Amino acid sequence: MEAILYIALFAPLVGSLFGIPFASKQKLISVGIFASLMLGFSFLASALLFVHTLQGGVVKVILMDWIGAGGLYIPFGFLVDSVSATMIFVVTLVSLCVHIYSIGYMSHDKSFNRFFIYLSAFVFSMLILVMSDNFAGLFIGWEGVGLCSWMLIGFWYERDSASFAANEAFIMNRIADLGMLLGIFLIYWTFGTLSYEEVLSSVYEAPKGILIAIGILLFVGAMGKSAQFPLHTWLADAMEGPTPVSALIHAATMVTAGVYLVIRANPLYTMIPEIGFLIASLGAFVALFAATMALVNKDLKRIIAYSTLSQLGYMFVAAGLEAYWIALFHLATHAFFKSLLFLGAGNVMHAMHDKLDISKMGALYRPLKITAILMILASIALAGIYPFSGFFSKDKILEAAFGSGAYILWGILLLGAFLTAFYSFRLIMLVFFGEKKHEEEHPYEAYPYMLYAMLPLGILAVFAGFFEPTFHHFVTQTLPDFSANLESQTIWNLIFLTSFVALSGIAFAVLKYKKGGFSSKWQETFIYQLLSHQYYIPMLYDRLFIQNYIRLAKVAWLIDKCVVDFVVDMIARFLNSSGESMQWIQGGNLSKMLKIMFFGVVVLLLLVLIFFVCMEAVWTTF
Structure with a gap:
């Protein structure tokens, strides 16, 4: 299994390195195909690792010694257990679909080759992050995805808005990463090691004050990567990058890293439940906060970005309430329908010649029928409607909040579920079913292979939730089990209530925008201006x-x-x-130069004489 692990990890790096000699050259389709092929190998290897861990196996390897200084020893070690196996499976699957899709999406871009170099390097950095067996290796991957996101968000660097967005994301994350780095230093100072196994098995013996400090500092890093308030503004601005980048950042890589960190460090956060509740409270706030901003936004990609921000809040609620496996489950299901939404948005953008204002679209269902169906399926999953995947994972989070006695958080998440359903279908209605408000005579569907790349994500967005029992049994090999301890009748009541709220949000959006939406007076109100x-x-x-x-x-x-x-x-x-x-000294007159040299020698002799006289006087005095 060691060789398979290395294939899963290094295949994207090979795909990235292959394109470097062609970075500044004209488009070579082979660069995109080779990068996608390497992602295919990585996905197959990840699937084999997933099956191995599903059968109870764990893979631990040490590639080489990395740092050895005094008592500090850090190897380049990798760990594949049920948590990291889930992550690498999701990352490589979504990345493979995004790579294949990008061959068509970026086909007319002059920097086609450079795009695939960055994209594959981004995936490699994320795999380093999730597969490392220590905090130092995680930090290397952590900084790697930060660097690659800067390159990808600012890919069209000739645009001032793209350069600003890339710098904003980079600087926001550097601020947060300082907190994380201090947390890692404190971990080594306290435990004398950075290995997950040694650190997380020793947290039960460490002073609680130190654990609280470590937990807060690590979560500061997670706040930056996962764009939690108040470090959230970069996430929506990151939409300046190419749409496949948005799909990858928001679905399976960068923004999920913060959630993964909290899940991986679960023994630490279990020991400090007060910090866990703080994380859950912030997550609930962000879930509602982001959803309200999505209600009025007109930018196609930013609406989906705010949706990501909101769903990350749900994940942090689950993680903060010690329902770690549920947080990971929602992370996985969310990756499928969110990447599908972004890729569908890319198809709409191509059809509309990169216009993003959904209020100026409409009537795109017929020309973009397949894209519309896939985006509707993804939106239903996002809204959490049975039997789509989002229903199973989001409902479990609401159950966890209710069962933990966090009724205020549960109420906030329930309201968030209504808003999510509303803004998701507001987008669908304005883009596909509303009155035609654009001037495009012949909007066109994406290339067939781009749609085929979206198909696996659509299937998983619909059916992934049915694997919940298997997933639960699988990941609780590593993560602590969590049960809401609710009676069966209470659980059913919660399910019916949540489903009713979500369906009400969908119905309200459909009925409202079928009639043309809200009046122009709504846009003049203080609330609208505040949200917009x-x-x-x-x-x-x-x-x-x-x-x-x-x-x-x-x-x-x-x-x-x-x-x-x-x-x-x-x-x-x-x-x-x-x-x-002084240039006259070198004037070429030999007699004059000899006089100067003689004068210099006399001065030097006088200085030597003065020095010895002074020394004699000092010696006589003492």
């Missing part, structure tokens, strides 16, 4: 941080120009003028 401006948080950040930073940079520039440059220029002028004034 994202609660004015980006504006606050701009004035509080960006503008003040610009002012500070201008002051630093003036200091550099008026002080530093002035001093350097004065030194240069002095040396230049002194050189010009």
Whole structure:
């Protein structure tokens, strides 16, 4: 199994390295095909590892020694258990579909080759993150996905908006990663190792204050990667990147890393339930907070991005309430229908020549029938309607909140379920069934192979939830079991209530937008303006941080120009003028040069004499 693990891990890296010599050359379809082929090998190897762990096996390998200094020993080690096997299966499956889809989506882009180099490197970094057996290796992958996301979000760097979005994501994550790095330092200082197995088996003996500090610092890192409030603004702006990148970031890679970290460190968070409840409370807030912003947004991709932010909140609620396996289950099901939504949005964008305003679309069902059906299926799964996959995982989170006595969190999540259903079908109605408001005469469907790449995601979005019992048994080999401890009747009541709320949200959206939607007066209200401006948080950040930073940079520039440059220029002028004034010494007149040399020798002898006289005087004195 060791060889299979290395194939799963390094095949995407090979696909990335293959394209580097062609990075600046004209499009070579072979670069995209080879990268997709390598992802295919990685997926097959991941599937074999998944089957192996499903049968109770665990794979541990050490590639090489990495750091050995004093008492610090960190190998390049990898671990595949039920948690990491689930993650690599989801990551490679979604990535394979995205790679194949991208061959068509990016077919007319001048930087086609460079795109696949970045995309495969992104997948490789995520696999390093989830397969590492220690916190240092996780951090390497963590920074790798941060770097690759910067390159991919800012892929069209000639656009100022893309460059700003890439820098925003990078800087936000660097702020959060400082907290995570401090947490890793504290782990080593406390336990003397960074190995998951040794650290997480020793948390029961460590002082609780230290555990709380470690738990908070690690979660700060998770807040950045998973875009939790107040480090959330980069996620929607990251839509400036190509749509396949959005599908990969939001479904299976970067933003799920924070949830994975909390799940992986579950023994730590089990020991500090107060921090866990804080995580759950923030998750519930973000679930509702993001859903409200999606209600009024008109940007096709940003609506789906806010949906991701909201669903990450659901995952953190489950993880914070110690329902770790449920959080992982929702992470997996969400990956399928969210990537499907983004890829469907890419098809709509191509048909609309990259226009994103859903209020200016409409009547796209007939020309984009297959895309519409797939996006409707994904939206039903996102809304949590039986028997789609989102129903099983989201319903389990609501049960966990109710069974844990967190009734306020449960109520917030229930309201979030209504809003999710509403904004999901608001998008569907405005894009596919509303009155035609665009000028495109012949919107066209995507290439057939792009639709085939979306098909596995559509199937899993519908049927993945039925594997819940098997998944539960599988991941609880590694994760602690969680049961809501509710009576059967109570569970059924919760299911019916949640389903009724979600169906009401869908029905309200369909009926409202079938009649043309809300009146223009709604857009003039304070609530609409508040939501459409994202609660004015980006504006606050701009004035509080960006503008003040610009002012500070201008002051630093003036200091550099008026002080530093002035001093350097004065030194240069002095040396230049002194050189010009002394050039007569090397004038070529031999007699004059001999006189100067004689004068110099006399001066040196006088200086030596003075030195010895002074030393004699000092010696006599003492």
